[in-house]
Amino acid sequence: MSGYQGKKNIPRITSDRLLIKGAKIVNDDQSFLADIYMEDGVIKQIGDNLIVPGGVKIIEAHGRMVMPGGIDVHTRFQMPDRGMVAADDFYQGTRAALAGGTTMIIDHVVPEPGVSLVAAFKQWREWADSKSCCDYSLHVDITEWNKGTQEEMETLVKDHGVNSFLVYLAYKDVFQLSDCQIYEVFSVIRDLGAIAQVHAENGDIIAEEQRRILELGITGPEGHVLSRPEEVEAEAVNRSVTIANQTNCPLYITKVMSKSAADVIALARKRGAVVYGEPISASLGTDGTHYWSKNWAKAAAFVTSPPLSPDPTTPDYLNSLLSCGDLQVTGSAHCTFQTSQRAVGKDNFTLIPEGTNGTEERMSLIWDKCVVTGKMDENQFVSVTSTNAAKVFNLFPRKGRIAVGSDADLVLWDPDITKIISAKSHNLAVEYNIFEGTEVRGGPLVVISQGKIVLEEGSLHTTEGCGRYISRKPFPDHVYKRIKARSRLTELRGVPRGQYDGPVCEVTVTPKVISTVSSVKTSPAKQQQQQQFTPQPVRNLHQSGFSLSGAQIDDNVPRRTTQRIVAPPGGKANITSLG
């Protein structure tokens, strides 16, 4: 058990060996009382009266809940946007995460269109390795689609431990992919055993609406939500579910912001689609009425896409769906900008950099909205904040569970603590907090990351750069067991028929011929195959009775309207009866 699992030596090792006594261990399936002993960042023993080495630091839990540290599946720390960079970098961001009880984040790599995926991935690795205070992993966004992209995706899956890719249905002319491209991306993702994530909004309609709204003279942040009505989100969710179903690819909807989008997901799950929905801290905790705030800076702080719904009943609704399992995982989509950065769009809402905070508030917010209100119990709470994420992204049971052998990422949770969220006390670099003034009950008392105490008695002891990159294998069981079974079932077969040898109408070769088959052009290989195939299958004489063999010399004469079909050799039966 020598040596750190991490890639670096950390100068100040505060506590390599830890014992939590008298804890109520809360996993997603059950809660029970036991002690936990960890060493070298891994849970070594769980039970009563553990035999542990002397001199171990002991935390008395006094029967309080100890749960797996939260996994924030969606962050955008240090994200570049038009020469600016999101205010919270990997250091500031992961500190905030740890302060809220989240011990792992999954960030999004956003390659500029034209930049190689692998290069962008390496860039993000470099940023995160030097600054991240907790374990992290990376999703990679597909911002354009060509042949090279496919190879890069393969490399990322095979050599770099990436198993999730995000595509955009919005941001026309920048990130947006067409339906066709998405179909192809999804097919590739399924073959690689990864998860397809989508930013679901109809970018075409948004572009039109933005133009219309600017023309009306609406330039403030309210224009942002007016140009992105929730229907447009629901439409895109519906479309991506359809494409994912067609390609038998598991689908993950990031940022579920509205009731209608959540409904579409719930409905698709009822129909058996393999689809996951991720509401974020913002959509679970606040609403879009603030876009009409007279304070421009405050209104702009809420700008994110899809926007928060102006319907104030949305958060409660999404919390209910999260509790009943229709939505499964939660992220924060934490992507913060300072007011001066937001002010880039002071005269045009379409230029306001997008994103809201939430990585620090996520756990407390969900506890307050769902557990305190009785919508879910503590075990479900663990599922939606940690376990489900670990399962979907193939980190389970290393993450998302308290068990022998799992990583020592734990949170000692105090269900009674109350706190008022405010920009004055948060761990972020921005002036506004969208949850300003919200009182939440429940919060972390002690946070243990990689076996070390990082939060105790309200003070954070984080170490910049100690976060490890956690690579993720493809084909997560939680997702792919079903997909595999389905791909076996969906084998399609043609109907064996005799060759049709009746009269064939002459056609002029007008462009219409191309119409439906034009898609074949993307793969010349297919066309050849098809041509090889079409050459007359050998005529099966046993089945020839089915064909209309009424070929006669007058076949080229146009049929008179009164003339009925000639009798085929086998009699009329198969023509007039619906066999």
Added chain:
Amino acid sequence: MSYQGKKNIPKITSDRLLIKGGRIVNDDQSFHADIYMEDGLIKQIGDNLIVPGGVKTIEANGKMVIPGGIDIHTHFQMPYRGTTTVDDFNQGSKAALAGGTTMIVDHVIPEPGTSLMEAYDQWRQWADEKTCCDYSLHVDITHWNDSVKQEVDNLIKEKGVNSFHVYMAYKDYYQMSNSELYEVFTFLAERGGIAQVHAENGEIIAEEQARMLQMGITGPEGHVLSRPEELEAEAVFRAITIASQTNCPLYVTRVMSKSAADIISQARKKGNVVFGEPITASLGTDGTHYWSKNWAKAASFVTSPPLSPDPTTPDYLNTLLSSGDLSVTGSAHCTFSVAQKAIGKDDFTQIPEGVNGVEERMALIWDKAVTTGKMDENMFVAVTSTNAAKILNLYPRKGRIAVGSDADLVIWDTDSIRTITAKTHNSAAEYNVFEGMELRGAPLVVICQGKIVLEDGNLHATSGVGRFIPCSPFPDFAYKRVKARKQLAVLRAVPRGMYDGPVSEFSMSRGGTPSASARTSPTKQPVRNLHQSGFSLAGPPTPDDVPIRPAGRRIVVPPGGRSNITSLS
């Protein structure tokens, strides 16, 4: 008292007609009364009517008299790659009359890139020559640019067209992008037109077709396999979203599957102005026949969206039609001979698409929906005639039995039983997709333009008597609601002082993420309102070289105090 029609018809069989003892069935009520018509119009309704002598009298003996059916979707004489569908306007409208339909609405399909107006004139010419009943035209928009826009405008203003059809399928040919749909819908909403859509996701279909062919599936079953019903539902959903954004009334042609119908009924529950049109084929049969071993038979079912392989679909659609979730019925009658279908004998994507149904429509709906108790006779009139007339803005001229309405009537025999077969149908096609089906209910007498065209089982249709019926824009049935919403949907900006705090430097290198669309409107600088300037963040100016706000630093106090920053107002 001259003819309303454009021509003198040589043999005027019966200019004046009296139906005695009929039970008049409109969409709202049924009652017993006599009907007297003259010159193609209903002149009197009531008991003991005073009519001129020598009038031909039909004894209805208490049978139902209903407004003649309106088949809102036909493709007669449609050109297809140098050939033409086998039922031309003569053959097709004859079949319509034989089934109790006295008006058809055909689709004008201009080749992409050609003029809508020319295509319209062409169709008018074909139809005027040959149609045996009144007709109207929808115009399909197969490409979109400013000149098309102009033509659409002219068609609405001068040519009596109020409905335009766009395609979400047929990639690289008819298909329109979402942005184009948005523009078309916006324009139609302005001019009072109805937006019709062929709803299928053409992009995915193209991918699936390539996949099927690659797998070696070339027969008609490939057609339905490459067009699963989800793709239909997806496109319906998208069309509804765009229509609702643009506040444009939407009409979904050919509702073929349960999922698509569900989306429409859901949207109606949410208040969208959307109409769904199931067709004879989707109400009467299913897609299991695509797997028939008889290629010609399987091919005869090829239409898009395809018939659903789920055999419970027809019953489901009939139920939704009865509950009002689906509004109108057409036939999408578009028939090809076996030889024409055989163009695609080695590649299902080449099979010309379309099924029959103009003749069977009325009887089929009666059998599936009225005899089963799903709907009553009044609802039957609504879905076969009245609703269509309302959408086309032809009501009450068509779709109602009332004084002043056109004398297009059907005496309906609820007990007659017929077996549908290609041997006896009036279409020129060799196959009938309803082959062998036994239907209860049929027209006994059909009166079109005040003249008897079907009596005792004999058709007396006259080619070329059909008149073009112009449809005017802004049909009340759809636009009353749309207008009210327009008034409500005025968007207002929030009056704010100008933000005058620090602004970050940024590059537009990426084309400005979401702002690409802003290009059309150079940003307007709102005039600064000094009365409201108290809201701005008037912090001390930050030196440019210093990073704007160190991480730990909080926002400076604005002049108006902190309250508007920290409290959620």
